[in-house]
Amino acid sequence: MELLVVISVIGILSGLLLPALNAARTRAHSISCMGNAKQIGQAYFSYVSDWGMTPPVSKSGVRWIDCLEPYLAEKSERSSGNVFVCHADRRPEDKKVVYGTSDVNKLSYGINQCYPSNRDSATPILWNGIGANQIRNPSGFITIADAGSYYIGTTVAAPFFGTLNGEPYVDGGYCKYLSFRHGGRTRDFNAGFADGHAATMKFDTTPDRYWDYRSVGYGF
Numbered sequence: 312m313e314l315l316v317v318i319s320v321i322g323i324l325s326g327l328l329l330p331a332l333n334a335a336r337t338r339a340h341s342i343s344c345m346g347n348a349k350q351i352g353q354a355y356f357s358y359v360s361d362w363g364m365t366p367p368v369s370k371s372g373v374r375w376i377d378c379l380e381p382y383l384a385e386k387s388e389r390s391s392g393n394v395f396v397c398h399a400d401r402r403p404e405d406k407k408v409v410y411g412t413s414d415v416n417k418l419s420y421g422i423n424q425c426y427p428s429n430r431d432s433a434t435p436i437l438w439n440g441i442g443a444n445q446i447r448n449p450s451g452f453i454t455i456a457d458a459g460s461y462y463i464g465t466t467v468a469a470p471f472f473g474t475l476n477g478e479p480y481v482d483g484g485y486c487k488y489l490s491f492r493h494g495g496r497t498r499d500f501n502a503g504f505a506d507g508h509a510a511t512m513k514f515d516t517t518p519d520r521y522w523d524y525r526s527v528g529y530g531f
Contacts (some may be wrong), residue, residue, distance in 0.1 A: 344397040344419075344493065344501045345509055348455065351394060351420060352503020354382035355454045359443045359505070365454075367440040368424045368462050374407050375422045376461070382454045396508035397417060397457065397501075399492045402476040409461045419492075421458025424455065425522040426467050428529045438462075440523060448526040449505035452516075456502040468512060469531040472498075481514070485522055488515070 358378055366378035378393065383394055397419035400407060407417040416492050416499040435441045446452050456463060459475040467486040473482030479495035482489050491514065493499045498514035521529035 314335035324457045335347075344399060344457070345511060347394045347397060347501045348457075348501040349507075349509035350381065350403070351455050352385060352505075352509050353507045354379040356449075356504060356505065357382045360503045363443050365437060365443070365446075366422070367420055368438045370439060374409055376416055376418065393417065396494065401492070402459070402478060405475045406459075418461055419457065419490075420455050421460050421463040421488055422455050423453050423464065423522060424462045425464030427523050427525050428467060428527045430467065439522065442518040446505050446524045449524060450508065451521055452524055453502045453512075453517075453521050454505050456489040456512075457492055458488045459499040463488050467529060469529070485519070486514075498526065 330502075344394075349410050355366065355498060362401065365511060366375040367373065368375055396407065397416045400419040409416055422437075426436060427434055430436070435445065454468070459478055459480050463481075464485050466484060466487065468484040470481045470484035470486045470489075475482070475488070475490075479491045479498075481489040491500055492496045492510070493501060500512055500514065502512050504507045518528060520526045523529070
């Protein structure tokens, strides 16, 4: 009888503790991810300060991750402190790469290449890199964020939502590939900004101008 009572008590305590432990683990993952976003954001800021322009998303075989690696002390897949990987990223390993099956750099973050609103063919795009002086509000311009791809944004259309490789994310529009791995229901994501700071954002309350280097927004 005493053994049954002890087992029952252990079962009750486990039921009470497990949700708290899961919540603590989720919180720890989010904090770790925030640290990654801050380091990558500061590397972005340093690159822009040194070169006077933003890193290209991909140009002549050089990717933004290649441009920022010299500014990051912990960057190797073999390092326990890989700043390109978020512990909350549960996608299959073959999906956590910049691109290509031979790439050894695992990646949980995408660079902002969202097209500026109302753009025409003469408007500079982030894919190729833009001059630093074209970013009107560095503290209000998102440079990198949680993503299911190595870049964020495909068109100037309004976003809609779906699931990619098991993660809730933006399925189309100016923020396509933005991932909500830290809060699918509340659409939370971690982001680094052009001035080097990082923050946890809620998509529904994030001004769309934060994705437009001209700080204009899309006006949907």
